Amino acid sequence: MVSSEELSADEQGTILVLDKDFSVLSRIQPHEFALRDIHDIAWRDGRLWVTCSYDNMVAIWDGSTWEQWYPLGKTDAEPWDRNHFNTFFFETESVWLVAHNKGPSEMLQFNRRSLELESRILLGHQAHNLWRENGDLYTCSSAEGAVVGTDGLRVETGGFPRGVAFGNGFRCVGVSELAERKARDLTTARIMVFDENWKSVSEIRLPEEGLILDIKMLDELRA
Known part of the structure; x- marks a missing residue:
């Protein structure tokens, strides 16, 4: 933690x-x-x-x-x-x-x-x-x-961006809440999804998951 x-x-x-x-x-x-x-x-x-x-x-x-x-x-x-x-x-x-x-x-x-x-x-x-x-x-x-x-x-992006992953025509950026160190564990993070021109497409919320330290595409992990 x-x-x-x-x-x-x-x-x-x-x-x-x-x-x-x-x-x-x-x-x-x-x-x-x-x-x-x-x-x-x-x-x-x-x-x-x-x-x-x-x-x-x-x-x-x-x-x-x-x-x-x-x-x-x-x-x-x-x-x-x-x-x-x-x-x-x-x-x-x-x-x-x-x-x-x-x-x-x-x-x-x-x-x-x-x-x-x-x-x-x-x-x-x-x-x-x-x-x-x-x-x-x-x-x-x-x-x-x-x-x-x-x-x-x-x-x-706002917040604290950290962690990036790329797919076919889109980019994902992890964004954590800004919070004092003791309060970071159960904050709500999000993954911002952009198209290839960096236009915002969607957002994935991760309630009470804490900080995002990195993200990877599943296909990359299973290759």
């Missing part, structure tokens, strides 16, 4: 491996260090990538060995969470990482093989999610209640 009294410093995150019916097959967790404040996971290049926001770190597992990657260098004093890394976006030669920054956000581009920093783009405020359309990058500018793009696009 968002309102949990457990400190992030004491977290021991675990990755659940599910089958297509969402039954738990196994659990993945490193022994050498803790996965604290997990925000995103991805499977690419035969490896599992995990954003661990509390430690400003990305954990990478190759099936047998864990590696700790500090995208902007390891900090030597608290607070460790300087950039609040939260989202991956993979392209042919690059892995992008959203640096929420607890304010004006950056989209960080790294070489997918060497993990060397290649570029950084200012976009959004307390941003989550990242994707590309027709050469331009887009993100959920969560603190502003909007979807924004490098082409100047701005789509007002």
Whole structure:
């Protein structure tokens, strides 16, 4: 629960491996260090990538060995969470990482093989999610209640947008209520549905479900 009294410093995150019916097959967790404040996971290049926001770190597992990657260098004093890394976006030669920054956000581009920093783009405020359309990058500018793009696009969503999914000719954006941390668990969230031109089409309400952290298309999960 968002309102949990457990400190992030004491977290021991675990990755659940599910089958297509969402039954738990196994659990993945490193022994050498803790996965604290997990925000995103991805499977690419035969490896599992995990954003661990509390430690400003990305954990990478190759099936047998864990590696700790500090995208902007390891900090030597608290607070460790300087950039609040939260989202991956993979392209042919690059892995992008959203640096929420607890304010004006950056989209960080790294070489997918060497993990060397290649570029950084200012976009959004307390941003989550990242994707590309027709050469331009887009993100959920969560603190502003909007979807924004490098082409100047701005789509007002209100609330706290986080989580995007795409279908044939439409886009879905998760929107959570703005509330104090202790009051977020049972708030009513919604999924806004837009057409390909970002015109609002419909809305799916999720009463008392709390925050939306991400959304996926079912067909994608079952592929």
